[in-house]
Amino acid sequence: MDIGGLVTSAGINISICVVLSSLYSVLRKQPSNASVYFTRRFISEPIQHDDPFGLHRFVPSAGWLMRAWQATDEELLEAGGVDAVVFMRIVVFSLRIFIIATVVCICLVLPVNYYGRDMEHKSFRVEPYDVFTIGNVEEGSKMLWAHCFAMYVISFSAFVLLYLEYKSITKMRLAHITGSHLNPSHFTILVRGVPWSQDDSYSKSVESFFSTYYPDTYVAHQMVYRPSTFHKLKKDAKKMYLMLRPTETEYVRDDKPCYLCGGSAHTFKVIHKDNNRSQTRIDDLHPTQIEKECPAAFVFFKNRYAAVIAAQVLQSWNPMLWVTQLAPEPHDVYWSNLGIPYKQVWVRKIASLLCALALVFVFCFPVAFVQGLTQEDVLKSWFPQFRRLLENEFVNRVVTGYLPSVILIVLMYTVPPIMMMLSKMEGNVSRSERKRSACIKVLNFTIWNVFFVNVLSGSFIQQMSVFSKLQELPFQLAKQMPDQAAFFTTYVLSSGWASLASELIQLFSLTWNFFRKFILRSKEEPTNIALNFPHHTEIPRMLLFGLLGFTFAIHAPLILPFLLIYFALAFLVYRNQILHVYVTKYESAGLFWPVVHNTTIFSLVLTQVIAVAVFALKEAPIASGFTIPLIVFSLLFNEYCRKRFSQVFKRSPAQVLIEMDRRDEQMGREEGFYNQLRSAYCQLAYITKDLTISEDFSRVGTNRQRKDDESCQDKDDSSPKSGIHHIELQ
Secondary structure, three states, X not given: OEHHHHHHHHHHHHHHHHHHHHHHHHHOOOHHHHHHHOHHHHHHOOEEEOOOOOHHHHOOOOHHHHHHHHOOHHHHHXXXXXXXXXXXXXXXXXXXXXXXXXXXXXXXXXHHHHOOOOOOOOOHHHOEHHHHOHHHOOOOOHHHHHHHHHHHHHHHHHHHHHHHHHHHHHHHHHHHHHHOOOOHHHHEEEEEOOOXXXXXXXXXXXXXXXXXXXXXXXXXEEEEEEOOHHHHHHHHHXXXXXXXXXXXXXXXXXXXXXOOOOOEOOOOOOOOOOHHHHOOOHXXXXXXXXXXXXXXXXXXXXXXXXXXXXHHOOOOOOOOOOEEEEOOOHHHEOHHHXXXXXXXXXXXXHHHHHHHHHHHHHHHHHHHHHHHHOOHHHHHHHOHHHHHHHOOHHHHHHHHHHHHHHHHHHHHOOHHHHHHHHHHHOOOOEHHHHHHHHHHHHHHHHHHHHHHHHHOOOOHHHHHXXXXXXXXXXXXXXXXXXXXXXXXXXXXXXXXHHHHHHHHHOHHHHHXXXXXXXXXXXXXXXXXXXXXXXXXXXXXXXXXXXXXXHHHOXXXXXXXXXXXXHHHHHHHHHHHHHHHXXXXXXXXXXOOHHHHHHHHHHHHHHHHHHHHHHHHHOOOHHHHHHHHHHHHHHHHHHHHHHHHOHHHHOOOOHHHHHHHHHHHHHHOOOOOHHHHHHHHOOHHHXXXXXXXXXXXXXXXXXHHHHHHHHOOOOHHHHOOOXXXXXXXXX
């Protein structure tokens, strides 16, 4: 690819970004799209639109950019929680490190690459991309010291910034723990692998065990149940009813045509609801008793320190029995996985790993096909009927420069849903844990299939033959990376810039909102529109771009300005989305940051190993030798951060918990707090909440279960009703 092809790809993506951003600034001003672009306010309180009709609503504006820029970290923390702030810290870290890398490499490394050989340069537009890479530097050149110096500057800058971010996020996590002094999860542990007894039920076994071994701190427990088939069918029937029921005021009338086909929208008979029959109660449905107790329970303790000790101590000589861990937050519990026997969990994890590896293997074939599209000779041999069309310069640039990255991006959209399904199959007991597991799977998949397989281009058999001698892998990467620099630059343009524009538009939500309001003519406001931030898709993309930035910094510095623009746009776009669109349903308190830190260290070490191989191939043994200490220092720095910070993300400090317990004793704990614990983890309350049916389950089950269920209260009933919120759509 020449620079003209890169300019063509950049022009296409810039046009897409400008058009979609302008369209977004217009669509967000329309009152009918408030549920799409102001979701957080829309679901929290009623919105009354007092923005009169005017031409200004159809004129693009950039006011939302200034509001996103001026938002503070406190506002982000209030809107999206710790995880949202941590995600933005990833963007800020990337911005800072690549500002440094761009300045150093564009001013120092790029001129060395460009004038690395004694050759006559063409005009800039038709200049081959290869002349801007390290492949253009002659063997044995003394100017390779510029690359070694740039590597040191980038590495040590990354170390300093990583340390500062890790320290800041650790303090933020501790502040989150100490700030929520009555968080039910701090007093609760989850017990799985409860042994079966012929004489007693699971509930009796749990009570007997913890009453015996934790007599001073044990308060109560709440069993996990396997819902009966009746409850599952009732839940499905209720969902179907909510989809098909007419509104209280008819939204389909004979006098209103369907805008899709021009005919009458009254395609079925509207059944008016009877007020006496609209409120369905469980008494009318004759519910059956919940069938079985699961070998799992939530156990409550008097203080936080006792709960942490019980969660971390091995409870039995058999590690597969009485397995304990700190309970997730109530809204974070993934109830459907709690009934999975603990002995099956390790089998499920192995099966999930094998499925992920199989997907990685299968995906190598379409990636190899995409790489073939980047080579004009291969493309002509595959599609000889298009040989004449490919001779057109513009068509050739679009097909070989822009189309392959677009195809790869479309293929990559299928990966996150599959990885999320595999993470669910693993048996994770919390939604945040499931999303974190999916994030790691998508990250590993992306790094391997997008980076390694694309760099090691060629037939799949040739790629696999590389690993017959692992010591040759760095040299293979060093040889192939300059040739693939143009492809990855266009990939950043297509996957980065265009994805941010599509993130603003929220195409799926916008399309469904239009269909619901203007085709179905529904006047009911949507109730299930809340979107949680997609960490499992956005964090892997950020970290992949970080890997590309580090590895190509000295090989092909032209990629750095495009990455820098991407991170600058991401800073504004994601702040806007966190403030207005995404709703925080659960909190992991920054557990994604260790993944980010470890991946960044991996990227740095990989970059340094490839640099050693590059200097060796370029016959610069001294520069190669000077790069080896960087690898050692990177590993030592990672080990220091692991000892210094990472333990806080795995275990809660006893000092902090004891101080919080003492503070509660001095201030006096709220009356009925232990009943609130049982209510927070009441499984039946969540079932009835899903069904939108309120009922007292105290008449169902045994005497002990009756006592447990009486404490299960619907927390939504006690929440204050909010008033109408006036919002100006700008």
